[in-house]
Amino acid sequence: MNRSGPPGPTPLRSTGALLLEREDELRLVDEVLDAGRSGNGGLLLVRGAPGVGKTGLLQAAVQGAFEADMSVLRVRGAELEQRFAWGTVHELFATTIDARDPASGRPLLSGAAALAAPVLIDGATGDGDAPRTRSPGPPAEARFAVAHGLYWHLADLAEETPIAVVVDDAHWVDVASLHFLLHLAGRLDGLPVALVVAARTQADRERDVLLGQLAAAPDARCCSPAPLSAAGVETLLDRELGAAAARWLGAVCHRQAGGNPFLTSELINELRRSGVPASAAGAEMVAQLQPSRVTRSVSARLSVLGSEATDLARAVAVLGGPAEARLAAAVARQDLERATLQADGLARSGILSPARPLDFVHPLVETAVRDEIAAGERALLHRRAFEALVADGADPRSSASHLLHTEPDGDDETVRLLRVAAAAAVDRGDPDTAIALLDRARRESVAAGEDPELLEDLGRVQLAAGDPAGIDRLELARGTQRDPRRRAGLDLTVAVARYERGEASAAKATLARGLAEELPEDDEIRVSLQAADLTVTRSLLQAPVPDEEAAAATLARHGNGRTPVERLTLAQLAFQGLQTGELPYRTVAELARHAVPPLHGEGIDTLDRLALPLAGMSLYFSDAGEAAEVAFSAEIDRSQLQGARMAFATASFFRGVARFLRGRLIGAIDDWQVAIDAARDGWAFALPSSRALRALVALDRDELELADELLALPGGDEPWTAHPTFPYVLATRGVRATADGRPQEGLELLLRCGERQEAQGIRNPSVMHWQAEAALAAFAAGDERRARDLARELLRRTERYGAPRALGIARRTAGLVGEGDPDGLLTGSVHVLERSEGELELARSLLELGAWQRRAGQRTTSRETLRRAIDVAERCGASALSRRGSDELRVAGGRPRRLRISGSDALTSSERRVADLAAEGLTNRQIAQRLFVTLRTVETHLTHVYGKLDVDRAGLAEAMAGGAHT
Numbered sequence: 001m002n003r004s005g006p007p008g009p010t011p012l013r014s015t016g017a018l019l020l021e022r023e024d025e026l027r028l029v030d031e032v033l034d035a036g037r038s039g040n041g042g043l044l045l046v047r048g049a050p051g052v053g054k055t056g057l058l059q060a061a062v063q064g065a066f067e068a069d070m071s072v073l074r075v076r077g078a079e080l081e082q083r084f085a086w087g088t089v090h091e092l093f094a095t096t097i098d099a100r101d102p103a104s105g106r107p108l109l110s111g112a113a114a115l116a117a118p119v120l121i122d123g124a125t126g127d128g129d130a131p132r133t134r135s136p137g138p139p140a141e142a143r144f145a146v147a148h149g150l151y152w153h154l155a156d157l158a159e160e161t162p163i164a165v166v167v168d169d170a171h172w173v174d175v176a177s178l179h180f181l182l183h184l185a186g187r188l189d190g191l192p193v194a195l196v197v198a199a200r201t202q203a204d205r206e207r208d209v210l211l212g213q214l215a216a217a218p219d220a221r222c223c224s225p226a227p228l229s230a231a232g233v234e235t236l237l238d239r240e241l242g243a244a245a246a247r248w249l250g251a252v253c254h255r256q257a258g259g260n261p262f263l264t265s266e267l268i269n270e271l272r273r274s275g276v277p278a279s280a281a282g283a284e285m286v287a288q289l290q291p292s293r294v295t296r297s298v299s300a301r302l303s304v305l306g307s308e309a310t311d312l313a314r315a316v317a318v319l320g321g322p323a324e325a326r327l328a329a330a331v332a333r334q335d336l337e338r339a340t341l342q343a344d345g346l347a348r349s350g351i352l353s354p355a356r357p358l359d360f361v362h363p364l365v366e367t368a369v370r371d372e373i374a375a376g377e378r379a380l381l382h383r384r385a386f387e388a389l390v391a392d393g394a395d396p397r398s399s400a401s402h403l404l405h406t407e408p409d410g411d412d413e414t415v416r417l418l419r420v421a422a423a424a425a426v427d428r429g430d431p432d433t434a435i436a437l438l439d440r441a442r443r444e445s446v447a448a449g450e451d452p453e454l455l456e457d458l459g460r461v462q463l464a465a466g467d468p469a470g471i472d473r474l475e476l477a478r479g480t481q482r483d484p485r486r487r488a489g490l491d492l493t494v495a496v497a498r499y500e501r502g503e504a505s506a507a508k509a510t511l512a513r514g515l516a517e518e519l520p521e522d523d524e525i526r527v528s529l530q531a532a533d534l535t536v537t538r539s540l541l542q543a544p545v546p547d548e549e550a551a552a553a554t555l556a557r558h559g560n561g562r563t564p565v566e567r568l569t570l571a572q573l574a575f576q577g578l579q580t581g582e583l584p585y586r587t588v589a590e591l592a593r594h595a596v597p598p599l600h601g602e603g604i605d606t607l608d609r610l611a612l613p614l615a616g617m618s619l620y621f622s623d624a625g626e627a628a629e630v631a632f633s634a635e636i637d638r639s640q641l642q643g644a645r646m647a648f649a650t651a652s653f654f655r656g657v658a659r660f661l662r663g664r665l666i667g668a669i670d671d672w673q674v675a676i677d678a679a680r681d682g683w684a685f686a687l688p689s690s691r692a693l694r695a696l697v698a699l700d701r702d703e704l705e706l707a708d709e710l711l712a713l714p715g716g717d718e719p720w721t722a723h724p725t726f727p728y729v730l731a732t733r734g735v736r737a738t739a740d741g742r743p744q745e746g747l748e749l750l751l752r753c754g755e756r757q758e759a760q761g762i763r764n765p766s767v768m769h770w771q772a773e774a775a776l777a778a779f780a781a782g783d784e785r786r787a788r789d790l791a792r793e794l795l796r797r798t799e800r801y802g803a804p805r806a807l808g809i810a811r812r813t814a815g816l817v818g819e820g821d822p823d824g825l826l827t828g829s830v831h832v833l834e835r836s837e838g839e840l841e842l843a844r845s846l847l848e849l850g851a852w853q854r855r856a857g858q859r860t861t862s863r864e865t866l867r868r869a870i871d872v873a874e875r876c877g878a879s880a881l882s883r884r885g886s887d888e889l890r891v892a893g894g895r896p897r898r899l900r901i902s903g904s905d906a907l908t909s910s911e912r913r914v915a916d917l918a919a920e921g922l923t924n925r926q927i928a929q930r931l932f933v934t935l936r937t938v939e940t941h942l943t944h945v946y947g948k949l950d951v952d953r954a955g956l957a958e959a960m961a962g963g964a965h966t
Helices: 012-019 023-037 054-067 087-092 094-098 111-120 139-160 175-185 205-215 230-241 243-257 261-274 280-288 294-305 307-319 325-332 336-348 363-371 375-391 396-403 412-427 431-448 452-464 469-480 484-500 504-515 524-539 548-558 564-580 585-595 606-620 625-642 645-661 665-681 687-700 704-711 726-739 743-759 770-780 784-801 804-817 822-834 839-855 859-876 879-891 909-919 924-931 935-949 953-960
Strands: 042-048 071-076 163-168 193-200 220-223
Touching (some): 012 054, 023 054, 023 163, 054 071, 071 087, 087 175, 094 111, 111 139, 139 163, 139 645, 175 205, 193 205, 230 243, 230 261, 243 261, 261 294, 307 325, 307 336, 396 412, 396 431, 452 469, 452 484, 504 524, 548 564, 564 585, 606 625, 625 645, 665 687, 665 909, 704 726, 726 770, 784 804, 804 839, 839 879, 909 935, 909 953
Parallel strands (some): 042 220, 163 193
């Protein structure tokens, strides 16, 4: 479908009629090309009914681009290939890959562009045995990675010369390719690319939504060409048949064709062939014609040309134009010379374009030809197309797609090629196509009995695509599987799928079936089943409460954490000990350290992906935040290399929590902003807690409006109330209400938060100290008894777990609400926090101790304590805390130094992320690829950074070293 070079000759019907009365639309074409050529990027979306002239406008865009010395990448959606993910972009960029000279030593795809390799470079050769189809990752994640790679491939190409990307018939473009166009549309700013897209007004629901989003992209230009006016139709008649025809037949032709340019041209052709006179009688004859029946007109022309021409036209329709003449000849069972002559005749009759490769003059003509092919003949032609493409050395994707339209005949080679194509589809993040191909392979082979491996591959891919039917497929595969180890492995997969669907009881029963298989105790699958069974049992709240003896036994058995199963087992026990608070914090941290996956390597195992969050949370809630931060930083690096935006956002969220608990507010802000921004691409893993924690930091920085904005969840509360991290929103709203003088409202919110946490089995205040905030709210509301009860229970739980940060918070709370000696409790809070990682909490306790000392008349001592509080608060980036400390210091007779809001502290979180990477020595392009933003965004941020810090790039590292730590 991709064409390079200047456009070839085009029939009059595709230009004259289709560009008449299109001055406004052509002006938009020029504007978009100018924007692309100037480096600002431009988008034009043309939508309209079939035949209204969309293709003519795109042809004008192509011609204008060539005249402006722009490179052109163009492609047309194909009705037969719209279900195959990335097919359109594969064709769009085909010439950009073929044009690279392997001898030059320059890689085909480098940097982030390499993420597009599975789509752009055909890795499967079709030789050897059929490969097993691996289980793909989440489709949305794979789609983003490929789109990210395609964007950077296009950006690399556009460095050489401005590019016009022209996409026709986008209503037939596969969904994955449409997602890329949408991804590109949002990142055109600063890119020397003009994107021109045409689509019919009516598309299926999913594509219509995506095209609507494309129209809403920043600075998008849109147009919907109107039908020709009566005067316009008369102009065409005058041009083609003369002034008399325009005078006598203009009105009736306009009425009959509805002003549709293509149908008007077809009608004029019919008038010419039929010899309709330019008179009143001719007008009566025109009124009897049915120009909207393109099929009738095309059939009539084909019947005149003969059966060989018809066969060739049908071959092109089945192949999906543009089609190489040699392939069309093979499908039509004609030699190339004869087929070439037939193609010329079809061009003269206005059915095929005279250009090569062979293509129809209009999609309506192609549809008319295809609709005339009977079902049986169509299946036969698709089989021929498959055979011709295989003989021609085509990649399995394009050849195997034709088999989906054929009837099975039990051919082993067909099964093999379908499985090769399915494996390639999975590799490029296209599970839907893989499912269709594997299902067709199963139908091909079913005569010889069900193939367990084929059923297993199909089931696994269905599950990865979110189709619960995969469970039934895997159960069927298990029933045909004789190997007990393979049966147990299938039970593990089915159990995990059922657990993820919320069917924990069914998952447990499936695991029990797998564990009943006679496997060695140390078999990896058996150990994995045991680990999964422990996870499910704990989710059902059926697991025994962990104790130190059980923890010691687990460490003795799995303490090396050599395998993913061992690491997951350790992580699960650590996390359960954390949630319940029944294990000492040091034991939890020790278990978690052994559960952290290897920090280096390109990727981590699926079980490790489950273990990492559990281990990381167990570490940072047990005062081992630095170790957690290192682990999540390694995962961030991995996800950036893989272009895995969702994994990048998730790891950034967790690292943000680790940084927050350690008092590194600026770094936490940066990480949480990454997560919040990723919500635009569908990330929702911990969105409520990301916004709530970011709002909590905003309160610590006197950013009250920002806090309120963050606490207003997208779409309101209803979509999020059942989310496991929603309690963080309740807690932060409670803190906000109490600080705003509404303590009773704050108390109610915090108690609701506590009820949710308890229901989830989270009883350890180290995870969330809602009792501390609830006690302060109750105290502020005048309910001192309740405040002391809450503080007493908080102390009991934190002393049992023993983590210094949580213990320091509990002692501070008890001192503030009168649950014991304030001096001893506040002093004890400071002492315990001094040996913790919780610098922000240390600042709070120092501030409260200094304020109490002032009120107790210890003014000199209070001034020293308050100065320490201010220093720590400033180091953390907690400006509100620092200001309150300065106010207290003034009352105590001290002179606070002026608060500093300059240097790196003056940067926004986005500016700081970019500046930090630039200070590390990364280029603008590397920064953009690392942060999944555009070059223009990086350039804009750096311009602001240089202005705010009054430095150039050479002085950036030194300037970023100052300010609050990250």
